[in-house]
Amino acid sequence: MAPRLGTVGPVGREPAYEIAPGVWRIPVMTDDAINAFAFVEDDGQVTLLDAGLPYTGRRVSAGLRHLGSDVSEVTRILVTHAHNDHAGGIARVVSASGAPVLAHGSDAGYLQAGRVPPIGPQTRARRAWEILGRYRAVPVSATVADGETVAGGLRAVHTPGHTPGHLSWLHEPTATLITGDAVHFYRGEVRIGMRLYCHDVALNERSAHRLGDLDYDAVGFTHGPEIRRGGRAALRAFLAARG
Ligand SMILES: [Zn+2]
Ligand SMILES: [Zn+2]
Structure with a gap:
């Protein structure tokens, strides 16, 4: 999703949930x-995956403290994609930690420019969304390819379309x-990712089906x-219903 989304409330309930x-x-x-x-290893290394919006850094900091770490102690940062609601807060974490940032090569240029990729023709006012979606440039240290497993046991699965x-x-x-x-997972239902902000809606649909073929039990949604x-099982049931 991108850019305007409600408000940042106080750090309420739990600042982080162990899934x-x-x-x-x-x-x-x-x-x-x-x-x-965040993924915490036995030796204390912390991998952060995404970092919220440019103005939600306080929540990321509180979450890391909740699990016994600190924004300055992040070992490495992984990125899902070049939208400001996920990449917008990364520059701040890099400044505090010096951690390297890993992303897919096809989004790396957008991250380094602090921009979102072009939005598909399903959306009007694409140019306005692209301007509103700007964020602080993310210094990408290295790119990762589909199937690559990085330190911490995290395997990259390229699911293009949304970006x-x-x-x-x-x-x-x-x-x-x-x-x-x-x-996404919204009001108890799995749904296809925000169409409005998709780079390629049809490609995203095909990518979503790839997720049904992987081996996992717990699922976290951005x-x-x-x-x-x-x-x-929940994801596969949703995908099967879409044909
Ligand atoms: Zn999003
Ligand atoms: Zn997005």
Whole structure:
């Protein structure tokens, strides 16, 4: 999703939720509207996946503190895609931690320019959305390709369409899938990721079906609460219904 989304409330309820051992969801807005994720290893290394909007850094910091870390202690940063509701807060974390940033090559240029990729013809006023969606440039340290597993046991799954370089991430040690914006979980229902902000709606639909073929149980969504058990079955049922 991109750019304007409600308001940032106080850090209420829990600042982070452990959805599988060492896998944490950090809500950066109220109502689980946008999530970042953190993966904590036994040796204390922390991988941060996305970092919310440019102005939700306080929630990311609170989430990291909740799990015994700090924004200055992040070991590495992974990116789902070049939209400001996920990449907007990354520059701040890099400034505090010096952590390297890993993203797919097809989104790397947009991240480094602090811009969103072109939005498809399904949306009017595309140019306005692209201007509103600007964020602080993200210094990408290295690119990752589909199927590559990075330190921390996270495998990149290229699911293009929402953006050209959109990545879902599979945490192999706990069999937890983080979908990114390829699909969402909203009011108890799995849904296809926000059409309005898609680069290529048809390609995103095909990518979503790829997620049904992977091996996992828990599912974390960049928009919506997680499914801790039976996530694969829920996703496959949703995909089967779409044909
Ligand atoms: Zn989003
Ligand atoms: Zn998005």
